[in-house]
Amino acid sequence: FEAKNGALSSIIHFIVEAPIKDENEIGYDGLCIDGQFPQTSMYGWEVKDSAFLAKVCPYAELPPDLRQATEALSPFLAENQYRNFFALEMRDGICTDPCCRHASPGGEILDDNIENLAEVLWGGAEGRLVEPVFKSQYGAQIVLTSEWARDHWQLVDIPEGVREHVHLYNHCIIDGKDYVVPQFVPHFDRMKEIGSVVALADDPQEAIDLCKERAEQVKGFKVTCCPEELDKALEEMNASSGQSA
DSSP: OOOHGGGGGTTOOOOOOOOOOOOOEEEEEEEEEEEOSSSSSEEEEEETTEEEEEEEEEESSSOOHHHHHHHHHHHHHTTTOOOEEEHHHHHHHHEEEEEEETTTTHHHHHHHTTTTTHHHHHHHHHOOOOOOSSOEEEEEEEEOSSSSSGGSSSEBOOOOOTGGEEESSSSETTEEEEEEEEOOOTOOOOOOOOEEEEEESSSHHHHHHHHHHHHOOOOOHTBBTTTHHHHHHHHHHHHOOOOOO
């Protein structure tokens, strides 16, 4: 620990706790402006670092655990004039991570699904909550990874037909070719996640099938993904719906 962190080792603190067994996460993905959450919201099921399935619904119809957490955090966010995207991860009813940022996965679906995104951002910066207008009820996302990309520039081949649905991280274009630039940050694991593929539809299975089809078309050296994880997310969604019923 000291060899890795040097002088920081004396001021870094950590907590050891029993693990939360459930690997699937349910989370709110949207925005918060001065403690206010939109009346139309999005939440979803994540298979960790692999896939995400999102559903749009009225805020009042969010799962009780998510709504309880957002309402508990609302006064603090209002007091501190928080104006940003906001994601809330939960496992087994336990809030594990209030993500005060544009989260991934999940955030890419918001980017594609909110029709009036520019107005939402502009109003939010001024402290005005502009209700987002969603294009579709469901969104699917598959995360692209590459071990090669941890230490090397990753060349990615994206067909024109799916380009607008592919979100690359640390992206640049040189001579018309798409690259993901490696991030060398001390004391942090270098990212193997290079981007995501997104699909929208008013039926969850349609969104999943379309997302898988698009992900298969993205190529690159050692670029991989786990499209089958979307099926697990759908199972979780259906199980949650059954419990709610």
